[in-house]
Amino acid sequence: MNIRLRLTLLFAILVASIMLVFSLSVYYLYDQFREQEFNKRLQEKAKTTVRLLEDVSGITEPLLHAIDRNNLTAMHKEEVTIYDVQNKIIYDSGKEPFPVSPAVLQSIRDGKSFREQEGEKEIIGIRYIDRRKEVLVVIAYAVDLYGFSKLERLRSILVTGWAISLFVVLFSGWLFAGDALRPVSEIIEQVKNISARNIHERLTIGREKDELAQLAITFNELLSRLEIAFTSQRSFVSHASHELRTPLAIMMGQLGVSLMQERTAEAYRETIKETIEEVKKMRDLVNGLLELARLNDDSSQFFVHPLRVDELLWQAREILLTHMPNYNVHIEFDQFPEEEEALEIEGDASLLQTAFMNLMGNGCKYSQDNRVNVTLYIQEKAIRIVFVDRGVGIAEKDLPHIFEPFYRAEATQSIKGHGVGLALTERIIKLHKGDIRVRSQLGVGTHFIVTLPF
Secondary structure, three states, rough: OOOHHHHHHHHHHHHHHHHHHHHHHHHHHHHHHHHHHHHHHHHHHHHHHHHHHHHOOOHHHHHHHHHHHOOOOOOOEEEEEEEOOOOOOEEEEOOOOOOOOHHHHHHHHOOEEEEEEEEEEEEEEEEOOOOOOEEEEEEEEEEEEEHHHHHHHHHHHHHHHHHHHHHHHHHHHHHHHHHHHHHHHHHHHHOOOOOOOOOOOOOOOOOOOOOOHHHHHHHHHHHHHHHHHHHHHHHHHHHHHHHHHHHHHHHHHHHHHHHHHHOHHHHHHHHHHHHHHHHHHHHHHHHHHHHHHHHHHHOOOOOOEEEEEEHHHHHHHHHHHHOOOOOOEEEEEEEOOHHHHHHHHEEEEHHHHHHEEEEEEEEOOEEEEEEEEEEEEEEOOOEEEEEEEOOOOOOOOOHHHOOOOOOHHHHHHOOOOOOOOOHHHHHHHHOOHHHHHHEEEEEOOEEEEEEEEE
């Protein structure tokens, strides 16, 4: 069952239920009104008959019957019966008085109301005190032929109206659902035509204020993110292939040249050393790519523990200097906190060490004096770490792209590197809900500002 049919049926059921409840309520209330009105007429008929019998002296029972029959207020199959204090019938307007037990008669004399219905007959009983202070009981019944005919007519009108209204609701509901779902059909047709080849296309937004327009806007935003991801992936694959192809070509060339003719042992050793250097470059590149892919695809291996930021910085410095003894990393505090807990954050030690080593290593690598200054600031709700170098700097046009994988600024093209470290660093900082910004000027140096929340 499609959505249009489901909406139509739900709409029809809802409206039909409301109309059914309304119709039943009207019918029930009118039936109550008819019964109350008819009972009042019976009571008036009973009172009129007993008063006429009492007030008009010398009137005979046949004459009273004639008056009842010719009365304009006479009701269908009406009959009035009057009982005296001994429960004897002193007057009956018809031939079949309604049988009433002495207990019921006594109950009516005591002032209790009496009302019954037997088939179409509706019976009421009242008490009447005559001039002699005797309590008479008057039983009257009749058939509300006129009232029942109007009730039957009302029932026919309500049933017919409900059936016709149900048909109209189904038809209008079908049209309404079709109009409401037309934007969905248009969105479906547009989405069918979007693939990886034309992912730059976007959905047309019709009604700009309804939920379907919001859905189209959200889907367009999703397409924009996917387009960026696809573009980054293509760029990533292209750059990775290029970066891996270069050392492989160098190694193949060196080894091929070495095999062309006999060489000295020293020459072979030199070739092996150069090949090992290229293998190390490939190893570093592959490790960086794997780490970046792991962080992008699965953050479930992100283990959070309480960590001291100052200890992480010193550990990162020690590891970096072990591999690069000629680097100079200077760490200082803007103001050492009184409580050591102010230096603690929640995070993954190995990932943060990697990020700090990348920033320290880049600062040293791109500085002529191989020096980077690291300053730790304690703020109200975060820790700020500033990495400052006096190196070649980064051009303003390159700043928006430095965190993209394999992107390298023009000023650093002559320096060995792959362009993976900053992308990996940014991802690590983002995983820790932190922020990393950069300020730089060509020929002056670069500032990397890392902010990590407590």
